[in-house]
Amino acid sequence: MNAYHPACCSPLDTHNPLPNVLAGAQLISTRFDPALLAEDDFARCGIAPVRGVAKRQAEYLAGRLCAREALRRVTGQASVPAVGEDRAPQWPRGVVGSITHGDNWAAALVAPEDRWRALGMDVERLLPAERAQRLQGEILTPAELLRLQDLDENARALRISLTFSVKESLFKALYPLTLTRFYFHDAELLDVDDDSVRLRLLIDLNAHWRSGAELDGQFGLFDGKVLSLVAVAA
Numbered sequence: 001m002n003a004y005h006p007a008c009c010s011p012l013d014t015h016n017p018l019p020n021v022l023a024g025a026q027l028i029s030t031r032f033d034p035a036l037l038a039e040d041d042f043a044r045c046g047i048a049p050v051r052g053v054a055k056r057q058a059e060y061l062a063g064r065l066c067a068r069e070a071l072r073r074v075t076g077q078a079s080v081p082a083v084g085e086d087r088a089p090q091w092p093r094g095v096v097g098s099i100t101h102g103d104n105w106a107a108a109l110v111a112p113e114d115r116w117r118a119l120g121m122d123v124e125r126l127l128p129a130e131r132a133q134r135l136q137g138e139i140l141t142p143a144e145l146l147r148l149q150d151l152d153e154n155a156r157a158l159r160i161s162l163t164f165s166v167k168e169s170l171f172k173a174l175y176p177l178t179l180t181r182f183y184f185h186d187a188e189l190l191d192v193d194d195d196s197v198r199l200r201l202l203i204d205l206n207a208h209w210r211s212g213a214e215l216d217g218q219f220g221l222f223d224g225k226v227l228s229l230v231a232v233a234a
Contacts, residue, residue, distance in 0.1 A: 002044075002045055002046040002078070004044045004045055004046075005045075005065075006036075006037070006038065006041040006044070006045060006061065006065075007036045007038065008032050008033050008034065008035075008036035008037040008038070008041065008058050008061070008062075009030045009031070009032045009033075009058075009061070009062050009065060009106075010030050010031040010032070011030070012028050012029070012030050012065065012066065012069050013028070013029045013030060014026075014027070014028060015029065017220035017221075017222040017227045018218055018219070018220045018227060018229055019195040019196075019218055019219075019220055020195075020218055022109075022111055022115075022116065022119075022229075022231055023111075023115055024074070024111050024112045024115045024116075025074075025109055025110065025111035025116070025119075026069075026070045026073040026074050026109070026110050026111075027070065027107060027108070027109045028066040028067075028069045028070045028073075028107065028108055029066060029105065029106065029107035029108075030062050030065060030066055030105075030106055030107075031062075031104055031105050031106075032058045032059060032061070032062035032101075032104055032105075032106055033058070033104060034053075034054040034055045034057070034058040034059075034104075035054070036058075037054050037057055037058045037061070041061060042057075042061060045061065045064075045065065046080075047061060047064050047065070047068075047080050048080075048082075050083075059101040059106055060101075062101060062106035063099040063100070063101050063106045063107075063108060064080050064081070064099075065106075066099070066106055066107055066108035067080065067081050067089065067097060067099055067108035067110065068080050069108075070097065070108045070109065070110035071092065071095065071097070071110050073110075074095055074110045074111065074112060075092065075094065075095060075110075077092070079092055081097065081099070086175075088175065088176065091110070093113075094112065094113050094114075095110055095111065095112060095113055096110070096111055096112075096113050096116050096117065096118055096119050096176075097109060097110040097111070097119060098119040098120055098121040098169075098172050098173075098229075099121075100121050100122050100123045100227075101123065102122075102123045102124055102125060102225065103123070103124075103125040103223075103224070103225055105123060105223070105225065107121065107123065107227070109121050109229070111231075113234065114234055115233070115234050116231055116232065116233060116234055117177065117232040117233065117234050118173045118174065118176055118177050118231070118232040119172070119173060119229070119230075119231050119232075120168075120169040120170060120171065120172030120173030120174070120229065120230045120231075121169055121172065121227070121228070121229045122165045122166075122168035122169040122172065122227070122228050123165070123225055123226070123227045123228075124161055124164055124165040124168070124225065124226055125161075125224060125225055126157070126158065126161045126221075126224050126225060126226060127157050127160060127161045127164070128157065129153045129154060129156070129157040132156065132157035132160040132161065133156075133157075135160065135164075136148070136156075136160050138184060139160060139163055139164050139167070139184050140160065140163055140184075141185055141188045141202070143188055144163060144188055144189055147159075148160075158226075159192070161226055162189075162192065162197070162219060162226055162228070163189045164184075165219065165226045165227070165228040166189060166197050166199060166217050166219065166228045166230065167184050167187055167189070167199075168228075169217060169228045169229055169230040170187055170199055170215065170217070170230050172230075173215075173230040173231065173232055174205060174209060174230075174232075177206075177208070177209065177232070178205040178206045178208075178209050179206075180205040180206060182201075182203060182205060185202070186201070186202050186203045187199055187200065187201050187202055188200050188202060190214070195218055195219060195220060196216060196217065196218050196219075197216070197217045197218070197219065197228070198214060198215070198216055198217075199214065199215050199216075199217060199230070200212065200213070200214045200215075201213045201214075215230055215232070216230075217229060217230040217231075
């Protein structure tokens with residue numbers, strides 16, 4: 001295994017902000033600072049470089065470092081997921097996974113395919129109330145907007161941030177199973193408990209995932225961020 005660790009990333013961490021640990025899964029995270037990215041970090045880490053500004057390069061490198069360690073813990077092989085033509089990570093046979101990054105934090109979750117068919121994980125910085133108000137129409141369906149009416153300004157902003165994140169997680173979970181793209185208004189958040197959610201599809205994605213299908217998710221709040229996960233059991 002490549003022992004080099006770049007200065008732009010903090011030591012890999014096994015702390016899991018999510019409330020429920022998935023059977024057989026490994027979550028690895030790191031914090032990254034694009035200002036500390038060195039020109040030869042990709043080569044020294046043994047990871048194929050990605051084009052873009054320093055932020056894009058640092059978040060990609062951080063995510064792949066997390067994915068490699070998570071894969072090593074689950075499979076014994078420290079491989080790096082390639083990038084498909086659709087830009088989605090290409091996981092080795094026998095496992096499923098998800099990578100996310102935001103607000104200078106990156107994480108990867110990997111689990112055996114015989115326990116989980118798909119994983120979708122997303123981290124988002126919590127939206128300030130004013131920005132949440134501006135974005136709510138892009139993220140929420142009319143039914144979801146109605147459910148905000150009894151919430152105060154801060155609770156509304158949190159719900160909008162959560163809805164954004166869990167819909168991103170839903171897409172990441174279902175896209176590999178359907179190869180069909182869908183958008184914020186194509187699903188809705190039905191219920192929110194202390195740390196769990198229930199979502200419903202509003203369009204047909206394929207013969208197996210049709211409008212009305214419901215899935216559960218979970219989320220955790222930490223350091224001004226929300227991390228959400230939608231996992232489809234095998």
